[in-house]
Amino acid sequence: MKPSKLAPHAWEGQAGEDDRPSEAAGPAPAGRNRREYLSVQQLAELVPWSPSSIRSMICRGQLRQGEHFFKPFGAASHPIFRWTSIVNLIEGTKSCATPDDKIPLANGAEIELGEDD
Numbered sequence: 001m002k003p004s005k006l007a008p009h010a011w012e013g014q015a016g017e018d019d020r021p022s023e024a025a026g027p028a029p030a031g032r033n034r035r036e037y038l039s040v041q042q043l044a045e046l047v048p049w050s051p052s053s054i055r056s057m058i059c060r061g062q063l064r065q066g067e068h069f070f071k072p073f074g075a076a077s078h079p080i081f082r083w084t085s086i087v088n089l090i091e092g093t094k095s096c097a098t099p100d101d102k103i104p105l106a107n108g109a110e111i112e113l114g115e116d117d
Contacts, residue, residue: 034083035083036082036083036084037070037080037081037082037083038080038081038083039078039080039081040054040055040078040079040081042081043081043083043086046083047086047090054081058079061103061104062089063081063086063089064104065079065104067085068081068082068085068086068089069081069082069085070082
C-alpha cells in the first residue's frame with residue numbers, strides 16, 4: 001500500500017480501518033494522536049458543520065483569520081484551522097466578540113465601532 005502525503009482524517013499517521021474512530025465515538029480525544037492544524041475537509045469531519053458551512057462562517061466573520069484559521073502562503077492559499085481555537089469557539093471558552101470593538105474587512109482594513117455620545 002502506497003502511503004499518502006496527508007492522512008484522509010484528522011489523526012496523525014496512516015490509520016487502518018481498525019485504528020480509525022467510529023462515527024459514534026465523536027471527535028478525537030485531546031490525546032497524543034490529534035493534529036493541531038486541519039484543512040476545511042478535516043475540520044468538517046470533526047465538527048457538525050459541512051465544508052460549505054465552514055466557508056460561510058469565514059465570510060460572516062464567525063471564524064477569523066489569525067485566530068481560528070491561518071493562510072500561511074498568502075490570501076490565495078487554503079485556510080488552515082487551529083483545532084484548539086475551534087474547540088474554544090464551540091465550547092464558549094473564548095468570546096466571539098471582536099477585540100477592541102473593531103470589525104475586520106476582507107481587504108485588511110478595520111471598521112472601528114466607537115460609542116455614539
